[in-house]
Amino acid sequence: MSSKPADNAAYEPERYELSSPPAYHFALDRREFFRILGGGVAVVLVCWSGQAGQESGGGRRGFRESLPKEIGAWLHIGESGEVTVFTGKVEMGQNIRTSLTQAVAEELRVPVASIRLVMGDTDLTPFDMGTFGSRTTPTMSPQLRRVAAVARDLLVELAAKRWNAEPAKLVAVEGKVSDPASGRSIEYKELARGQALAKAVIEDAPLTPASEWKVAGKSLPKVNGADFVTGKHRFTPDVKREGMLHGKVLRPPSFGATLASLDARAAEAMPGVTVVHDGNFVGVAAPSEPEATRALAVLKAEWKSVPQISRRELFDYLKKNARPGEGRHETGSLESALSSAGHRLDATYTVTYIAHAPLEPRAAVAEWQDGKLTVWTGTQRPFGVRDELAEAFRLPLDRVRVIMPDTGAGFGGKHTGDAAVEAARLAKAAARPVKLVWTREEEFTWAYFRPAGVIEIKSGVQAGGALTAWEFHNYNSGAAAIRTPYDVPNQRIEFHPVDSPLRQGSYRALAAPANHFARESHMDEIAHRVKIDPLAFRLRNLKDERLRAVFEAVAKQFGWGRAKTSPGQGFGIAGGIEKGGYVATCAEVAVDRAAGSVRVVRVVTAFDCGAVVNPDGLQNQIVGATIMGLGGALFEAIDFENGRILNNRLSQYRVPRFSDVPQIEVVLVDRKDQPSAGAGETPMVALAPAIANAIFAATGIRLRSLPLVPNGRVVPAAEG
Amino acid sequence: MAKVTELRVNGKPAAVEADGETPLLTVLRDQLDLTGTKYGCGEGQCGACTVLIDGLPRRSCLTPVSAAEKKEITTIGGLAANGRMHPVQQAFLDAEALQCGYCTSGMVMTAVALLRAHPDPTEEEIARFMEGNVCRCGTYPWIVAAVRRAAELLRKSRS
Numbered sequence: 001m002s003s004k005p006a007d008n009a010a011y012e013p014e015r016y017e018l019s020s021p022p023a024y025h026f027a028l029d030r031r032e033f034f035r036i037l038g039g040g041v042a043v044v045l046v047c048w049s050g051q052a053g054q055e056s057g058g059g060r061r062g063f064r065e066s067l068p069k070e071i072g073a074w075l076h077i078g079e080s081g082e083v084t085v086f087t088g089k090v091e092m093g094q095n096i097r098t099s100l101t102q103a104v105a106e107e108l109r110v111p112v113a114s115i116r117l118v119m120g121d122t123d124l125t126p127f128d129m130g131t132f133g134s135r136t137t138p139t140m141s142p143q144l145r146r147v148a149a150v151a152r153d154l155l156v157e158l159a160a161k162r163w164n165a166e167p168a169k170l171v172a173v174e175g176k177v178s179d180p181a182s183g184r185s186i187e188y189k190e191l192a193r194g195q196a197l198a199k200a201v202i203e204d205a206p207l208t209p210a211s212e213w214k215v216a217g218k219s220l221p222k223v224n225g226a227d228f229v230t231g232k233h234r235f236t237p238d239v240k241r242e243g244m245l246h247g248k249v250l251r252p253p254s255f256g257a258t259l260a261s262l263d264a265r266a267a268e269a270m271p272g273v274t275v276v277h278d279g280n281f282v283g284v285a286a287p288s289e290p291e292a293t294r295a296l297a298v299l300k301a302e303w304k305s306v307p308q309i310s311r312r313e314l315f316d317y318l319k320k321n322a323r324p325g326e327g328r329h330e331t332g333s334l335e336s337a338l339s340s341a342g343h344r345l346d347a348t349y350t351v352t353y354i355a356h357a358p359l360e361p362r363a364a365v366a367e368w369q370d371g372k373l374t375v376w377t378g379t380q381r382p383f384g385v386r387d388e389l390a391e392a393f394r395l396p397l398d399r400v401r402v403i404m405p406d407t408g409a410g411f412g413g414k415h416t417g418d419a420a421v422e423a424a425r426l427a428k429a430a431a432r433p434v435k436l437v438w439t440r441e442e443e444f445t446w447a448y449f450r451p452a453g454v455i456e457i458k459s460g461v462q463a464g465g466a467l468t469a470w471e472f473h474n475y476n477s478g479a480a481a482i483r484t485p486y487d488v489p490n491q492r493i494e495f496h497p498v499d500s501p502l503r504q505g506s507y508r509a510l511a512a513p514a515n516h517f518a519r520e521s522h523m524d525e526i527a528h529r530v531k532i533d534p535l536a537f538r539l540r541n542l543k544d545e546r547l548r549a550v551f552e553a554v555a556k557q558f559g560w561g562r563a564k565t566s567p568g569q570g571f572g573i574a575g576g577i578e579k580g581g582y583v584a585t586c587a588e589v590a591v592d593r594a595a596g597s598v599r600v601v602r603v604v605t606a607f608d609c610g611a612v613v614n615p616d617g618l619q620n621q622i623v624g625a626t627i628m629g630l631g632g633a634l635f636e637a638i639d640f641e642n643g644r645i646l647n648n649r650l651s652q653y654r655v656p657r658f659s660d661v662p663q664i665e666v667v668l669v670d671r672k673d674q675p676s677a678g679a680g681e682t683p684m685v686a687l688a689p690a691i692a693n694a695i696f697a698a699t700g701i702r703l704r705s706l707p708l709v710p711n712g713r714v715v716p717a718a719e720g
Numbered sequence: 721m722a723k724v725t726e727l728r729v730n731g732k733p734a735a736v737e738a739d740g741e742t743p744l745l746t747v748l749r750d751q752l753d754l755t756g757t758k759y760g761c762g763e764g765q766c767g768a769c770t771v772l773i774d775g776l777p778r779r780s781c782l783t784p785v786s787a788a789e790k791k792e793i794t795t796i797g798g799l800a801a802n803g804r805m806h807p808v809q810q811a812f813l814d815a816e817a818l819q820c821g822y823c824t825s826g827m828v829m830t831a832v833a834l835l836r837a838h839p840d841p842t843e844e845e846i847a848r849f850m851e852g853n854v855c856r857c858g859t860y861p862w863i864v865a866a867v868r869r870a871a872e873l874l875r876k877s878r879s
Contacts, residue, residue, distance in 0.1 A: 092820055229824055229825075230809060231795070235822060359820070360760075406821070616816060627858030650763065650765035657854060657860075658853075659847055661860045
């Protein structure tokens with residue numbers, strides 16, 4: 001978890017989940033498939049290599065069973081006309097249940113209401129590596145479109161056969177196949193009746209071009225939104241099973257502490273309470289949550305602690321403990337370019353650990369029945385959690401089922417199966433289903449964090465503003481978006497992994513916000529040094545047309561270049577490329593110079609993620625990413641000392657609230673000619689540097705650490 | 721401490737059995753299976769557990785069940801009337817004021833309380849009243865728009 005790089009993960013330490021997946025055992029044969037689903041027409045997507053194959057772990061794995069193994073998704077049209085789509089992707093607020101439904105509706109030509117998505121259930125859905133990295137829209141969405149298009153053609157063929165007509169002359173529309181020449185039409189459900197027809201799609205099927213999208217490309221409300229506004233939807237903590245107990249886990253007082261002794265007699269004497277002591281794991285299960293809490297409180301444990309790194313020494317530690325860099329990028333001759341540059345600038349930037357703090361904490365409900373384990377849990381990697389459970393309990397994979405109810409956010413923080421393993425251990429001992437919901441304090445302490453890091457940059461620029469030298473070293477925070485999009489002939493860019501003092505892992509956009517913060521702050525510093533407007537300086541060194549276009553679009557919308565109206569006002573700009581998306585952000589801040597307080601007044605973001613699938617959903621993601629990004633940019637920071645988190649409560653860890661929200665404007669650059677890229681992450685990467693640059697413009701103070709204003713003030717007040 | 725054996729929830733009596741100091745949230749969720757009310761932080765900082773007690777928004781995670789005895793408790797499940805969603809729920813749906821939806825019931829309950837006290841709040845008043853409710857997905861602007869829309873729907877339904 002911390003930072004043991006393996007294979008292709010070496011360059012991106014947070015992507016530890018990209019180790020090779022276990023072999024996938026596809027358990028259904030065709031007959032069983034239709035026995036479970038009922039008769040009808042089914043289309044299965046088979047991925048051989050391509051993107052989908054990579055996402056499901058890569059490597060082809062032959063036809064050893066009745067259906068091929070590398071299944072990307074499947075779709076079933078039942079005898080009563082309902083369409084069921086199975087995908088291993090999961091929903092946690094990014095609204096892919098809606099956007100994927102929309103993609104299928106478009107290709108299959110059926111109303112959205114007739115489609116049901118089964119997502120993230122390891123017994124029912126095809127293997128999927130996980131829902132992260134903004135991969136759903138670029139990969140799963142076209143895959144499902146392809147499956148739906150083939151299903152549509154299959155239905156057209158069935159109608160053609162029935163009418164003895166030519167398929168090419170028939171059209172599919174609104175759940176029917178019709179023959180414009182004769183005026184006949186037949187509903188899909190009639191075509192599906194009595195069938196047990198399965199087809200595998202291997203090769204690319206032609207898709208409706210984005211410019212002709214009818215349903216996709218328009219905004220569609222959340223398909224199961226009513227369940228959420230009425231409170232009916234059951235998140236994992238809401239799952240209830242017959243005879244279920246409530247679990248609690250005894251946590252060590254500090255990271256790295258080991259259990260020296262345990263006296264559990266008082267807890268064990270409580271009626272209905274099961275205590276589990278297995279190695280370093282201690283937990284209780286009780287008939288109710290208050291009883292579980294009481295049982296936990298009477299456990300007498302002694303712990304042996306070991307000294308741990310504290311926050312004040314963190315950045316020194318990261319620099320001193322870096323392992324040799326891997327994946328160094330080098331062009332030209334850096335040293336000579338640095339020494340011959342008209343201006344030289346060296347600067348160090350830092351980012352601290354922050355918490356995902358999804359509002360739904362980690363939780364799991366585990367149930368053992370006849371030697372088979374079923375766990376409901378909110379995770380971005382249901383198949384990964386299944387594997388963790390199988391390993392923890394030494395079970396074959398087909399004895400473990402993980403079900404992921406639509407979940408209360410993840411942000412990259414729900415990749416592991418901690419709560420699932422704990423609940424399953426308690427359930428096994430108690431021989432009853434057990435629900436375990438982490439407290440907010442546990443969530444802030446025993447989950448994992450967005451990595452902290454130190455970034456050092458050395459640059460050289462000629463008097464006219466041409467960047468000639470660029471040296472960039474990232475210690476620990478990660479390699480996402482580490483390369484510069486600017487045209488610099490002499491570069492050295494390197495990521496240095498470190499064994500992190502705190503448990504760290506994926507976070508929305510990975511290290512892209514950190515690397516953009518350093519790079520785009522530095523670009524601003526150089527622009528001021530050579531006295532060129534920061535936007536003009538960027539464009540002077542930038543050839544990429546799509547990035548130039550978003551810079552120009554954001555500048556136009558923001559009114560870049562206008563004069564300040566008050567001394568405390570400041571404007572900043574930043575941008576970049578990440579995960580196939582192009583983003584530029586302008587920020588306006590107001591600094592009260594006497595108090596030093598900072599307020600972000602306005603944020604404008606221009607975003608190009610290729611062809612837009614659902615403009616409102618996209619707008620939601622961009623604004624949401626911006627608001628979440630405000631926290632990491634301005635004030636979020638995990639404070640820790642000798643293995644203890646000092647601010648493990650929401651009252652001590654400030655997250656963005658209503659009053660923090662600036663005026664936010666989004667400029668969507670819809671490129672129907674480009675493939676769609678995911679949008680959950682990239683829109684936040686330019687926010688922090690845009691704000692830091694705006695604070696500099698307002699005050700002349702250059703802030704090189706995230707968060708920028710942990711106490712809300714840019715200038716320390718008189719007493720400091 | 722005395723046991724609490726009966727509550728009035730969503731207009732009906734409900735039999736429970738809990739020590740008086742048990743959080744109302746726990747009793748609602750675990751004994752009455754009213755899981756629309758959510759746990760988010762356990763210290764009244766996030767608002768996910770908001771219910772109405774005698775019409776006022778209260779953090780059920782901090783409210784001992786004894787303090788809610790003999791009072792009228794309304795949860796997210798008690799807002800719909802005659803099989804129709806409350807205008808605030810409808811407005812949240814129409815305005816797409818949710819992403820993951822975990823904060824939604826607390827947001828809706830707080831908005832219902834706000835609109836009872838202030839039928840026509842400005843955007844600033846909405847933000848101030850709802851400052852104690854956290855949405856990590858960042859849907860705040862849509863929530864403000866939803867509350868404005870709900871105010872309109874409620875005005876129309878009254879006229």
